[in-house]
Amino acid sequence: xxxxxxxxxxxxxxxxxxxxxxxxxxxxxxxxxxxxxxxxxxxxxxxxxxxxxxxxxxxxxxxxxxxxxxxxxxxxxxxxxxxxxxxxxxxxxxxxxxxxxxxxxxxxxxxxxxxxxxxxxxxxxxxxxxxxxxxxxxxxxxxxxxxxxxxxxxxxxxxxxxxxxxxxxxxxxxxxxxxxxxxxxxxxxxxxxxxxxxxxxxxxxxxxxxxxxxxxxxxxxxxxxxxxxxxxxxxxxxxxxxxxxxxxxxxxxxxxxxxxxxxxxxxxxxxxxxxxxxxxxxxxxxxxxxxxxxxxxxxxxxxxxxxxxxxxxxxxxxxxxxxxxxxxxxxxxxx
Numbered sequence: 001x002x003x004x005x006x007x008x009x010x011x012x013x014x015x016x017x018x019x020x021x022x023x024x025x026x027x028x029x030x031x032x033x034x035x036x037x038x039x040x041x042x043x044x045x046x047x048x049x050x051x052x053x054x055x056x057x058x059x060x061x062x063x064x065x066x067x068x069x070x071x072x073x074x075x076x077x078x079x080x081x082x083x084x085x086x087x088x089x090x091x092x093x094x095x096x097x098x099x100x101x102x103x104x105x106x107x108x109x110x111x112x113x114x115x116x117x118x119x120x121x122x123x124x125x126x127x128x129x130x131x132x133x134x135x136x137x138x139x140x141x142x143x144x145x146x147x148x149x150x151x152x153x154x155x156x157x158x159x160x161x162x163x164x165x166x167x168x169x170x171x172x173x174x175x176x177x178x179x180x181x182x183x184x185x186x187x188x189x190x191x192x193x194x195x196x197x198x199x200x201x202x203x204x205x206x207x208x209x210x211x212x213x214x215x216x217x218x219x220x221x222x223x224x225x226x227x228x229x230x231x232x233x234x235x236x237x238x239x240x241x242x243x244x245x246x247x248x249x250x251x252x253x254x255x256x257x258x259x260x261x262x263x264x265x266x267x268x269x270x271x272x273x274x275x276x277x278x279x280x281x282x283x284x285x286x287x288x289x290x291x292x293x294x295x296x297x298x299x300x301x302x303x304x305x306x307x308x309x310x311x312x313x314x315x316x317x318x319x320x321x322x323x324x325x326x327x328x329x330x331x332x333x334x335x
Contacts, residue, residue: 003078004029004078004079004121004232005029005030005078006029006030006031006032006076006077006078007024007029007030007031007032007077007078007079007080007081007231008034008060008073008074008077008079008081009021009024009031009032009033009034009080009083010034010064010070010081010082010084011034011083011085011125012031012033012034012035012044012046012059012083013033013035013036013042013043013044014044014045014083014084015181015183015186015187015220016083016125016178016181016220016223016224017033017045017083017084018044018045018046018048018049018185019183019184019185019220019221019224020081020083020224020227020228021033022049022050022053023224023225023228024057024228025053025056025057026052027228030058031056031057031058032057032058032059032060032073033046033057033058033059033060034060034062034070034073034084035059035062036062036064036084037061037062037063043059043061045185048185060072060073064084064102064106064110065101065102065105065106065109066109067112067113070106070109070112070113071109071113071116071117074110074114074116074117074119075117076117077117077119078120078121079119079121079122079123079231080114080119080121080122081125081227081231082107082110082122082123082124082125083125084102084106085102085106086098086099086102086103086151086154087127087151088187089129089149089152089276089280090189090274090276091151092149092150092154093149093150093277093280096150096154099150099151100154100157102154103154103155103158104154104157104158104161107124107161107162110122110124111161111162111165111171111173114171115165115171119171119172120172121174121231122162122165122171122172122174123173123174123175123176123227123230123231124159124162124173124174124175124176125176125178126155126158126159126175126176126177126240127152127155127177127178128179128180128216128244128287129148129149129151129152130145130146130147130152130155130156130159130177131143131144131145131146131285132144132145132146132147132148132152132282133146133148133282133283133284134283134284134285134286137248137284137286138246138286138287138289139285139286139287139288140242140288140290140291141177141239141240141241141242141291145159148279148280149276159175159240162175163175163238163240166237166238167238172237173238174236174237174239174241175239175240175241176226176230176241176243177240177241177242177243178218178223178226178243178244179215179216179217179218179242179244179245179285179287180216181217181219181220182217182218182220182311182312182315183219183221183311183315183318184220184314184315184318184319184324185220185318186315188328188329188330191208191209191215191251191254192217192254192258192312192315193319193328194207194208195208195254195255195258195259196258196262196315196316196319196320197319197325197328197330199258199259199262199264199266200262200319200320200330201325201330203330204267205267205268205269206255206266206267206269207268207269207270207274208251208255208268208269208270208271208274209251209270209274209276210251210270210275210276210281211250211251211252211255211270212250212252212283213250213251213282213283213284213285214248214249214251214283214285214286215248215251215254216244216246216247216249216285216286216287217245217249217308218243218244218245218287218300218302219300219301219302219310219311219315221301221302222243222245222300222301222302223243225298226243226292226296226298229292229296229297229298230296233295233296233297235296236295236296239295241291241292241295241296242289242292243298244286244287244288244289245287245289245300245302245303245304245307246287246288246289246300246303247286247303247305247308248284248285248286249305249308255268257308257309257312258312258316261312261313261316262316262320
């Protein structure tokens with residue numbers, strides 16, 4: 001472990017953030033988990049934290065859009081891993097304002113607080129969606145940025161804000177750019193949980209959007225290992241680094257593979273509600289991950305077709321546990 005001891009994780013209540021919080025605790029870090037304040041006093045997925053880490057992290061309930069709360073949460077922290085964001089692409093079509101407030105202004109709040117408190121490392125979370133449809137493959141960090149949706153545009157803005165604080169104020173910012181992460185606890189708005197939960201609920205014909213686009217799916221443990229490597233590495237300051245499997249697969253092939261693993265025949269129907277506007281669809285994503293290997297000594301453990309299958313097996317096992325499946329609304333379109 002590096003000399004960083006106390007870490008603030010924003011978005012710790014979410015899919016990736018909860019897994020990351022658990023791994024940090026297991027790694028000996030003192031973790032403050034920033035979760036979204038709500039009247040239910042819910043800590044999101046941290047309410048279901050593994051037994052070996054439960055009660056071993058601090059929770060701060062607030063709102064990333066509130067600069068005072070972010071300032072308070074940052075006190076005494078050596079580093080911040082900033083994951084808090086609105087990420088659902090369909091929701092960004094009809095509520096773009098809140099994406100600007102959460103993703104851009106929220107990131108500004110984190111950067112301002114980190115600068116004020118002299119934080120030694122800021123890891124800001126980007127997304128492969130900022131690349132839009134690949135102009136060349138595999139996609140390296142020099143690929144042009146294309147805002148195909150209000151969500152991706154807001155993340156481009158957040159990324160550039162983070163880099164501006166490095167350039168303007170020498171804030172030690174690194175940007176991690178994960179490709180499509182999947183695994184236990186993922187939201188049903190994502191395609192892999194959509195397929196698994198519909199099949200597990202006994203539906204014969206699953207509803208999907210476009211099946212021809214390709215993605216570079218990244219198992220969640222590989223993604224959070226990327227965060228840890230970036231946190232602990234002296235390299236990568238002022239840089240953007242892809243975290244991806246370097247394996248390209250179509251949505252249609254993914255659906256067939258899930259059906260094969262679950263022992264079910266997969267027949268899908270196109271649900272027009274799930275189709276992105278023509279010019280907004282990202283047709284192809286395929287990560288070049290050489291910079292992560294060079295700068296962070298990171299490489300995926302769930303790489304290529306065999307690794308993707310192993311990741312899906314583990315993901316399916318989690319989602320098909322009755323206690324987990326019942327938390328998902330399989331009969332509706334989750335945006």
